[in-house]
Amino acid sequence: MAIQMFEDRGHAAVYQKYRFAPGKELQQTILSYLREKKAIPAELAVDVGCGSGQGTHFLGEHFKKVVGTDISKAQIQEAKDTPCMPNISYLVCPAEELPFEDASVDVLTSFTAAHWFDTERFMREARRVVRPGGCMAISTYTVDMSLRYGDCSQQLTKAFRECWDKILKYSNDRLKYVLDDYKEIFEALPFPDKKRVTDIYDSIPMTVEGVVGYMESASPYQTFKKNDPTAATSLLQETEKRMLETMGVSSRETMMEFWVRHVCVLGCKEC
Numbered sequence: 001m002a003i004q005m006f007e008d009r010g011h012a013a014v015y016q017k018y019r020f021a022p023g024k025e026l027q028q029t030i031l032s033y034l035r036e037k038k039a040i041p042a043e044l045a046v047d048v049g050c051g052s053g054q055g056t057h058f059l060g061e062h063f064k065k066v067v068g069t070d071i072s073k074a075q076i077q078e079a080k081d082t083p084c085m086p087n088i089s090y091l092v093c094p095a096e097e098l099p100f101e102d103a104s105v106d107v108l109t110s111f112t113a114a115h116w117f118d119t120e121r122f123m124r125e126a127r128r129v130v131r132p133g134g135c136m137a138i139s140t141y142t143v144d145m146s147l148r149y150g151d152c153s154q155q156l157t158k159a160f161r162e163c164w165d166k167i168l169k170y171s172n173d174r175l176k177y178v179l180d181d182y183k184e185i186f187e188a189l190p191f192p193d194k195k196r197v198t199d200i201y202d203s204i205p206m207t208v209e210g211v212v213g214y215m216e217s218a219s220p221y222q223t224f225k226k227n228d229p230t231a232a233t234s235l236l237q238e239t240e241k242r243m244l245e246t247m248g249v250s251s252r253e254t255m256m257e258f259w260v261r262h263v264c265v266l267g268c269k270e271c
């Protein structure tokens with residue numbers, strides 16, 4: 001059954017502001033695979049569970065037409081309100097019922113979203129819409145994250161991890177798909193020609209405010225905030241204070257490197 005966790009307008013606005021786009025390494029992993037399978041250049045890419053378009057934008061440079069789809073009206077509204085290339089459009093629809101003809105999609109992607117879908121129904125639908133010789137690229141970032149700044153990276157990561165561990169206590173069961181590096185999602189991918197890459201590391205430049213905002217945008221944090229708004233708000237305030245003290249700076253605009261490991265499941269439909 002589809003789970004709807006991103007309906008709230010406030011959450012969607014925080015999401016749009018703080019969620020980062022796929023980094024260079026993840027982009028290269030996907031593009032190299034699509035080139036190897038001769039799946040690009042091509043007409044149509046569909047980005048399922050596109051949120052406010054974080055991954056959809058990079059596809060715009062490689063396809064004639066890109067459609068981002070999401071079950072959440074609030075997320076799609078944020079996506080539509082964000083400037084993007086003219087070949088990108090957005091649709092509200094569930095991943096399990098995609099409004100595309102059989103064999104009409106060249107490449108179907110999903111960034112940090114497939115663990116929310118009904119896996120069996122989504123995979124059946126993906127197999128229906130992807131053309132023979134077309135590809136799927138399903139990725140997520142993992143909980144392997146670290147922060148780097150001068151010579152205090154270790155303490156900074158500790159402050160981040162301690163906060164993140166408290167937030168993850170409010171995770172939905174679906175986090176299990178991420179914690180097992182999308183193994184189940186890989187096994188369910190309905191093409192015999194497939195592979196899973198688990199060691200994609202990206203460095204994203206981020207401010208202190210950005211790191212705190214990223215945590216705020218996470219769905220477990222939003223659940224925490226609904227259950228105990230005072231504790232949730234003060235956790236982020238205290239963590240920000242601790243990070244600034246660790247770095248020996250006063251500005252939330254101070255830049256650091258946010259390192260994250262991605263997993264990507266790639267497959268090519270038989271001709």
Ligand SMILES: C[S@@+](CC[C@H](N)C(=O)[O-])C[C@H]1O[C@@H](n2cnc3c(N)ncnc32)[C@H](O)[C@@H]1O
Nearest residue numbers: 002006049050051054071072094095111113116
């Ligand atoms: C963690 S966000 C990822 C958004 C974006 N792709 C990114 O990379 O940041 C997950 C998205 O999946 C969407 N979603 C969850 N279940 C869905 C479903 N069954 N069908 C379509 N979208 C779904 C949510 O509304 C949310 O926008």
